[in-house]
Amino acid sequence: MDQRVSFITLAVHDLDATRRFYLDGLGWTADLDVPGEVLMIPVGEHLVLSLWHEAGFEAEVGAIRRGPGLAPLTLAHNVASREEVDAVLETARRAGADPVQDAQERAWGGYTGYFGDPDGFRWEVAWNPGPIGEKVLP
Incomplete structure (x- = not known):
């Protein structure tokens, strides 16, 4: 496979x-x-x-699980800079994303924030300065 x-x-x-x-x-x-x-x-x-x-x-x-709390997954949108993280979060905010968690410096060296889509699925917007973060950029 x-x-x-x-x-x-x-x-x-x-x-x-x-x-x-x-x-x-x-x-x-x-x-x-x-x-x-x-x-x-x-x-x-x-x-x-x-x-x-x-x-x-x-x-x-098949039947889906329903109940309180978030779905146990996130989707990620990686960008090339801290400024792009803030810009994408602002775009999501203007699109009606709720909630939007402002970005912050992370202990692992990156800069990330989150927004929720209409069903509550969480999108992480991330700048990851390491090799894995660079690998996923277009």
Whole structure:
């Protein structure tokens, strides 16, 4: 098996709110947009963020866990500087992200902040000055 990820698929409660946030708010472009069903957004070379309405997701994958707290995952958007971290967080804030946690210096040497999308999925915006951080930049 090749060592790679092709799709990141998330179940969302309100696909219209998700569309407004990612396409209108963040300015991203979808390759596939089926109202009421799915939104597929290319997010990297050979990588697609697939946002399914939770009913369709459950029909295909099985029952999803519901309850208080955050989903136990984060998505990360790495950038080349501290200034870009702040700029991306501001873009997310203008797009309606809630919450937005301002960036801060991290003990491991980076600078990161977080924002939540309409379903509460947390996006980390990070400047990572090390080799792994440089590896993921375009």
